[in-house]
Amino acid sequence: DQQVKQNSPSLSVQEGRISILNCDYTNSMFDYFLWYKKYPAEGPTFLISISSIKDKNEDGRFTVFLNKSAKHLSLHIVPSQPGDSAVYFCAANAGNNRKLIWGLGTSLAVNP
Amino acid sequence: NAGVTQTPKFQVLKTGQSMTLQCAQDMNHEYMSWYRQDPGMGLRLIHYSVGAGITDQGEVPNGYNVSRSTTEDFPLRLLSAAPSQTSVYFCASSYSSTRGVIQYFGAGTRLSVL
Numbered sequence: 774d775q776q777v778k779q780n781s782p783s784l785s786v787q788e789g790r791i792s793i794l795n796c797d798y799t800n801s802m803f804d805y806f807l808w809y810k811k812y813p814a815e816g817p818t819f820l821i822s823i824s825s826i827k828d829k830n831e832d833g834r835f836t837v838f839l840n841k842s843a844k845h846l847s848l849h850i851v852p853s854q855p856g857d858s859a860v861y862f863c864a865a866n867a868g869n870n871r872k873l874i875w876g877l878g879t880s881l882a883v884n885p
Numbered sequence: 886n887a888g889v890t891q892t893p894k895f896q897v898l899k900t901g902q903s904m905t906l907q908c909a910q911d912m913n914h915e916y917m918s919w920y921r922q923d924p925g926m927g928l929r930l931i932h933y934s935v936g937a938g939i940t941d942q943g944e945v946p947n948g949y950n951v952s953r954s955t956t957e958d959f960p961l962r963l964l965s966a967a968p969s970q971t972s973v974y975f976c977a978s979s980y981s982s983t984r985g986v987i988q989y990f991g992a993g994t995r996l997s998v999l
Contacts, residue, residue: 782925804985805984805985805986806985807984807985807986807987809988814992814993815992815993816889816975816977816990816991816992816993817928817975817988817990818990819987819988819989822984822985822987824985862927862928866985866986869981871916871935871979871981871986872918872930872933872943872986873979873986873988875927875928876927877925877926877927878927
């Protein structure tokens with residue numbers, strides 16, 4: 774029973790265009806949603822997060838949108854660059870529980 | 886700061902052998918965890934620790950032991966390696982912030998069990 778779902782295993786976009794990575798969740802108790810980025814042969818690194826009380830958080834080229842009624846969030850990368858090619862994981866946590874619940878990841882390829 | 890350091894980076898074992906994957910962090914984080922990553926399976930939690938002397942099981946704990954005698958170190962022991970334990974293992978330490986739970990990961994240990 775996956776509480777955090779990333780339904781697209783892979784995504785391919787052209788350099789300069791927008792990349793949109795999607796994530797759905799089932800647990801309404803989650804209060805933080807986080808995106809991690811993973812390059813091959815490296816551990817995941819924190820990218821950006823959003824609190825459940827917000828609907829948007831922006832950091833440079835990266836923006837997270839949260840739709841609580843739909844239990845859906847998305848990560849937008851604009852403009853996409855070849856260096857953004859990586860696996861992106863969506864994760865969530867609830868309250869004081871420091872355990873993160875992870876999605877399966879989406880592999881993004883940005884083509885020059 | 887070195888962050889989270891995992892050793893070794895690569896290891897090949899024969900079925901039935903035992904070994905310890907080392908993990909150390911220098912950020913004074915109380916919470917540490919071990920994950921395994923398999924193709925199409927994402928990150929699955931093996932064991933975690935909320936502080937020195939306290940450990941608990943994650944979703945795939947069978948075949949693994951952990952201990953936490955210090956804040957810095959969180960070794961993962963494979964008691965009797967099996968081919969099903971062939972995987973990439975990640976150690977992480979984390980803290981709670983206004984941005985949520987931020988986890989810092991090591992570079993991983995790639996383990997093959999023959």
